[in-house]
Amino acid sequence: MDSYYRGPLWFILIIFTLPHLTCNRVCPSSCLCIITGAVQCVGHNITDIPKQLPANTYLLNLINTDMNVINERSLENRDLMLRFSLTYSHLHTIHPLAFHVAPQLLSVKLSSNNLSALPAQVFSPLTVLEQLHINGNLLETIAPETFNGLGGLQILDLSRNRLTNLVSDVFDGLTNLTFLNLGRNSIKRLPPSVFHSLTQLRHLYMYNNELDVLEAEMFDELVHLKYLKIHQNQIASLPPHVFWSLRNLKNLTLSSNQLQVIPEKSFYNMPKLTQLTIYKNPLLSLPYQLMGHMPEMIEFYIYYTNLTTVPGNLFTNMSGLLRLNLHLNDKLNELPSDLFCCLPNLQKLSLKSNNLRYLHPQLFSKLTTLSELFLNDNKLHNLPEDIFQSLGQLLTIDLKNNHLNTLPQDIFLSNELLNALSLSGNPWECTCSIRGILKWIRRNEHVVNDTENVICHSPMYQLLRTLGSLRDEEFNLCEAASYFPTQNVLHEPTxxxxxxxxxxxxxxxxxxxxxxxxxxxxxxxxxxxxxxxxxxxxxxxxxxxxxxxxxxxxxxxxxxxxxxxxxxxxxxxxxxxxxxxxxxxxxxxxAWAGFLMFCHILLVTTGLFLILAAMYGMYRLNKILEKLKAECAHNDMQNMLSGIVHERPR
Structure with missing residues (x-):
């Protein structure tokens, strides 16, 4: 029976082992060859493309080599190779005819090298090329004919170079391009028509450049664009309606620029927008007509600005908003009462680190699905009793580092799901006014997550005590005061x-x-x-x-x-x-209490010193008396002996 299976088993073993043996036999020592045809070579001993490669190599990836030049014969006899990558090496020269011997390439990646210039039309033989990555080099200019013949190109990455400008027709002919990355260069200005031929573009990245202005017609032909990233530039103004043609845009980043104002209706005609960032701009104000219909907006970021308030309808057209970050605006001191009127799906609202001193009682009344609310690091002196009344789904409230000295007793009565409340960093006034909220805190100790840091700041005799250490009996005076019921309430006197x-x-x-x-x-x-x-x-x-x-x-x-x-x-x-x-x-x-305390300590210390001095004086006096007694006794003894001596001769 064993002999019956032995022959077929050996045959199967040979069939599966032979290709590996064959591949390994022709694979260079610095390379890793995979049976499917992918080869990766690593090492500084590589100075040119290895000649001895498996015949079925379709992908060649060279990393960290000492290869400086791609000459006219480096890629010859590689008819099956479709993807070529030479990265993190010292490549500084490409022969003008280097790619004439490999027109079948679909992908060329020359990232993170030392290329400072590209020969004219060096890529033109690659008529079927789909991806070209030249990012991370030293390119300062791109010749107009560099991309001639690349009609099938879909992805072009020119990021992390030293480009300062681009000619208007540099991308002409790239009608199938869907991804263009120009980020992390030194581009100061772009021609108005530079992108007009890129009618199929979906991703356009121009972040981390030195752009100071956007031309009015720059995006007019990019009707299919979905992602536009222009953050980290020097843009100080926007042309009116510059984004109006981008009706399919999903993501727009304008953060970290120099915008002080934004023209009216700048963000109209973008119904598919899901994320918009305008933070880190020195904005002074926002127009009342700014946001168009944006039902698919999920996230909105607006922080590190100079805004003192925002229009009441700013978020009216964002009915699908889930997360709103309106924080870190150190001059924002006022919010319209109806600002959050139309956000029925909002889950997270961050208003932290602003300059808010007052909140309207109905400010959050429409946020019935809100689960996280951050109000920490503001200057709130008090909160209306019913401000959280409609927030039945609220799980987290952060009120730390404000100017609160008390809270209404029933302020959290409607927040039955609340499980995380922060109250530290406030100057709590531990008098009768805090008795009500103190009872709530005792009943919900598991909710307040910073109890040990919720400390009394006044009156002086309660200073530095935690609210949790206060006993109800300490507020009996409040009951005595309640014997004087209110009939007419006078205004607070000066x-x-x-x-x-x-x-x-x-x-x-x-x-x-x-x-x-x-x-x-x-x-x-x-x-x-x-x-x-x-x-x-x-x-x-x-x-x-x-x-x-x-x-x-x-x-x-x-x-x-x-x-x-x-x-x-x-x-x-x-x-x-x-x-x-x-x-x-x-x-x-x-100051007066400190002075009295100092006087009290001084008096006590002086008293103790006087007592000790008196005790020491009594001790010294006792020693002197004992010494005098001893001397007197000695003298008496001497006198008595002298008398005996004088009486003996008689």
Whole structure:
């Protein structure tokens, strides 16, 4: 049975091994030859195209060689070779007849070499050529006839050279070209008709050049263009309607130029646009009529500008927008209330690192699908209570590094899916005003992802405490203040507000500050006649007017008599002793509080020093007394011995 299979197995093994043996036998030592006909050669010992190559070689790739010249016979006898690549070498010369012996080539790649010039019509024999890559060389000019005869060329890469200009007819005849890359050169200006023959062009890249202007008719014939990249140039102005013929354009990059203004209707007639970038331009304003119908727009970038505001209809025609990056504009301080009215599919909105100080309550009301909202690094002082009310799908809110000192208690009530909230870097005011949002934070500790860095900045006695460390009992004073319910709310004063309540059943007068509405209210207040006057300091905004119907509260006796309310030091603690009220205050002025603290430390230190000095003095005095006692005892002993000696002769 084994002999029955042994013959066919050996035959199959020989059939599959023979081609490999044959290929390896003719493959040069510096090359890797694949049975399908692809050959790759690497090494500085290669100075010319190897002569001994497999007969079926259709692709030859030479990398990192010392080949300097392609002569007139380098490519001969390679009738089956369709793709030739010589890259990352020291090639500096191509013989004018180098490609006459290989007219069948479909692809030529000469990237990353030292070519500084090309012979006239050097590529003209390559009538079926589809791809030509000459990027990464030292070319400064391109002769008008360089691409003559290349009617079938589809891809042309001239990027990363030293081109400064192009003649108007350099691309004439390339009617099938779909990809043209002129990026990373030094082109300053292009003729108006330079692209007019490229009617099938889909990709045009001119990024990282020195273009300072676009000619008005430059893109008129590029009706099939889909990708236009003109970023990183010096373009200071745009001709009106310069992009109007690009009705099939999908991607347009105008970022990193010198545009201060953009003409009206510049982006009309581009209904297929999906991505537009105009960031890193010193834009001062945008016209009201700028964006045409763009239902397929997915991403929009506008940052690093000098804009102070934007038109209210800027995004009106972008109903399909998913990601909007309107951030890093350090002068943008105002947003129209209806700016995001027509973005029903928006998922990410970034307004970070602007100069925003106020947000309209209805600014986000139409963004029902929003999941990420970035408002960090602005100058927001407060937020309306219902600003996030319609954002039921919101997962992330970033509010860090603003000027927020409190938030409304129910501001996140509608955001049931919220799982990431950042609040650090704000000057939180840990007084009664923060009690409501603090309760929400305690119930949603898993949502706030930077709890340890959410720190009190005022009042001074709460300085540097985290919001999580505050206990609810610390806000009992807020409950006492709530015994004064609101009937009429006065405007915030510019001067201290004074209110005096006298003991017994007497009248109470409330005097508004200068400039406030003239309102005088007299109420009958029943207080014990035995209680002595007391003075309490509270912020004005925590004092509402008193209504007689709410006088049946149980307040501490400290509030029964004289009540003086004024803007001043923060109330800390009080003691009621023998009919007198002793109040402790801490100044709200950091400099004054620091001075008091310094004095306190100085007094304590001085006291300790005096105590230690007294102890040391007592110690030294004790030593001196002991020494005196010892000397006295010694003298007494001497005197006694002397007396005995004198009495003995008798």
């Amino acid at each position: 001067q201290p507000f004074h209110s005096t309540f006298t003991s017994g059943r007497r009248s109470a007068s409330i005097t508004p500050p200068p400039g406030a509405p003239s309102t005088t209210t007299t109420q009958q207040v029943l207080t014990p006649a035995t209680t002595k006057p007391a003075t309490i300091a509270l912020p004005y905004e925590e004092l509402p007017l008193i209504n007689e119907s709410h006088l049946n509260y149980q307040a501490s006796p400290v509030f029964y008599d004289v009540l003086v309310i004024e803007q001043g030091p923060e109330f800390v603690h009080h003691n009621h002793h023998r009919g007198w009220v002793y109040l402790w205050f801490l100044s709200s002025d950091p």
